Amino acid sequence: MTGAARPQGHTAADPGDGTRSVLVIGGGLAGFSTARQLRALGHTGVIRIVDPEGLPYDRPPLSKAYLLGHTDRAGLLLADADWATAHDVGILTGTVVALRPDAGQADLADGTVLQADVLVLATGGTARRLPIPGGDLDTVLELRTRADADRLRAVLRPGLRLAVIGAGLIGAETASAARELGADVVLIDPVDPPLVPAVGPELARRLHDMHADRGLEVITGVPTSIERHGAGHTIGLDDGRTIGADAVLVGVGITANTALAEAAGLETEAGVIVDERQRTSHPRVYAVGDAARIRDSDGTLRRRAEHWESAMNTGHTAAAAIAGVDLPVHGASWFWSDRHGVHVEGVGSMTGPGSTVIREIDGQPAIAFRVDDDGYLTGCAAIDGGLAVRAARRIIDRRIRVDPAQLADPTVNLKKLAR
Ligand SMILES: Cc1cc2nc3c(=O)[nH]c(=O)nc-3n(C[C@H](O)[C@H](O)[C@H](O)COP(=O)(O)OP(=O)(O)OC[C@H]3O[C@@H](n4cnc5c(N)ncnc54)[C@H](O)[C@@H]3O)c2cc1C
Structure with a gap:
């Protein structure tokens, strides 16, 4: 961290002079x-x-x-x-x-x-590299730039054994796409299930279970080394297990x-x-x-x-x-992600004091709401529920108090709660 005192009265950069370069x-x-x-x-x-x-x-x-x-x-x-x-x-x-x-x-x-x-x-x-022996190997792939994607595309082929380390948003998306292209994917993450802070535990569980349902091998473990030998790699885990792979992609933020x-x-x-x-x-x-x-x-x-x-x-x-014009007003922070043919969206914060309310659709957790102790919605995440997330965003932005029973009830139209 470096520090520099903020100069007083920001005159130089905010006069709204449209000719400044x-x-x-x-x-x-x-x-x-x-x-x-x-x-x-x-x-x-x-x-x-x-x-x-x-x-x-x-x-x-x-x-x-x-x-x-x-x-x-x-x-x-x-x-x-x-x-x-x-x-x-x-x-x-x-x-x-x-x-x-x-x-x-x-x-x-x-x-x-x-x-x-x-x-x-x-x-x-x-892209963050893993601070472990072999984490800096130039054969270990990452995905941040178009060149990274080109490199990954060049190695992906049916039957390739691809180890993906990190099952967060990008790791999971990449694993899903690689599987669709016929790769044998092994997905490694120290946490089971990952993404709880982003979507809450129930949706995180459902999303993580999809990997195994789609034929990926899912491993919970902490990678401690990556070794390269010939054309392949061996990943060592902290419990002594080893995983062989033709290619390794790291997606850890x-x-x-x-x-x-x-x-x-x-x-x-x-x-x-x-x-x-x-x-x-x-x-x-x-x-x-x-x-x-x-x-x-x-x-x-x-x-x-x-x-x-x-x-x-x-x-x-x-x-x-x-x-030099009025600042735009932005709503609660929103993201989306796609994997295994489902669309995930989230808005606001799914962490912090309060409780999680689940709305099930077809017997499965589909929408998760985070409600604080005063009855206000702070976050929402959904699987194939973009409209629900949009309504939730309005509820969060307008600070409307919510009834958890109504949130959980699939017959209640969320748009009505947002009015
Ligand atoms: C693979 C992938 C998938 C994603 N999917 C989603 C998604 O589904 N949903 C979602 O909400 N978000 C997603 N994101 C996140 C989203 O794309 C990023 O938040 C967004 O791209 C950030 O934009 P940025 O302009 O801040 O940074 P960047 O897009 O990283 O752009 C920064 C630019 O700065 C340039 N630069 C760096 N240093 C210098 C320098 N010294 N001189 C000149 N130029 C420099 C770089 O070349 C780069 O082009 C994804 C990101 C990735 C990588």
């Missing part, structure tokens, strides 16, 4: 959304996005449609060259290696110095890319610290998306959301702050 560092969803929204708000100043990967593309399909071959590289793009021309947004291919916020400068790896009135850090995250911010003296703590306007501790610099971590006005540090909608929303907030 903006440099967005990182062209993922959050950076792209910042640029797109700035133009939508009528910002007339120079806007540039710099990213080593060139044109902005979307990541959720990497573990779904793209991995399965249902969409191609063009289908991943958030914006193409025509969009950039039409909206007068410069898209540069390059890696920023240093920031000088006071001077409004960013140095690229090739020696170019970019200058702007406002800098937006949208550097996302890096990400770390926020904060190195540029730290080196520039911005405040960071497992993310670049920002306020409710996405402003960092330097008045010229904003941070958005997976890289940013919001500190509320009461001092509470939020968890980084690491979800698609949150990346977009933080970009919209930063754009509004830079443009």
Whole structure:
């Protein structure tokens, strides 16, 4: 963690001067959304996005449609060259290696110095590696970038024995897609079932059991080593078991890319610290998306959301702050995930004081609600229940008191409770 005192009275970066130049560092969803929204708000100043990967593309399909071959590289793009021309947004291919916020400068790896009135850090995250012997082998796969997905696609084939370490959202999606492509998948996670904090225990159990139902081998254990031998790998577990695999994919979360911010003296703590306007501790610099971590006005540090909608929303907030217009109001945090032909959605928080209420459909837990001790809904998750999650989001955002018996009753229309 590094600390820099927040300068008083943020005058430099919030005057709402539409001619200021903006440099967005990182062209993922959050950076792209910042640029797109700035133009939508009528910002007339120079806007540039710099990213080593060139044109902005979307990541959720990497573990779904793209991995399965249902969409191609063009289908991943958030914006193409025509969009950039039409909206007068410069898209540069390059890696920023240093920031000088006071001077409004960013140095690229090739020696170019970019200058702007406002800098937006949208550097996302890096797939976490396992801190065990062999965890850093270059044959161990991960899935964060399009290049990662291409590499995985190149090895996936019917009969390949693929070990997936980590059965969270991305690990489970990847395991499901690999199975669909005919791979023999062994899925390893220390927790049984995983994802309880995201969807509650009942849905987590049902989701995890689907893996075995679809023919995956599911192992609960803590990997302690990965060895490479010939064309294959052996994973050692803490109880002495060993698992052989042709290929290994690790999906154990990400770390926020904060190195540029730290080196520039911005405040960071497992993310670049920002306020409710996405402003960092330097008045010229904003941070958005997976890289940013919001500190509320009461001092509470939020968890980084690491979800698609949150990346977009933080970009919209930063754009509004830079443009000097009212900040958009976003509802409770929302995510989705797809695996084994089912669609999962969640909103708000499924943890914290209170109790979980389950609505069953066809004898199976289908919707989980988290209700706090005062009778307010704080979170909801559903399997193939997007409409329910949408209604729950309204109930959460409007702070409507709920009756647990009505939540549990499948004959009660949730939309009515949201009115
Ligand atoms: C495989 C996968 C599946 C997902 N599925 C879902 C889903 O189903 N539902 C959901 O809600 N969310 C999903 N997500 C999460 C969602 O995609 C992310 O939250 C979102 O992409 C974050 O956007 P971002 O712009 O903050 O970061 P990123 O998308 O990581 O973009 C950051 C960009 O910054 C660039 N960059 C980094 N360092 C520098 C530098 N020094 N100089 C210049 N550029 C730099 C990188 O090249 C990258 O392009 C998924 C993520 C992945 C990886």
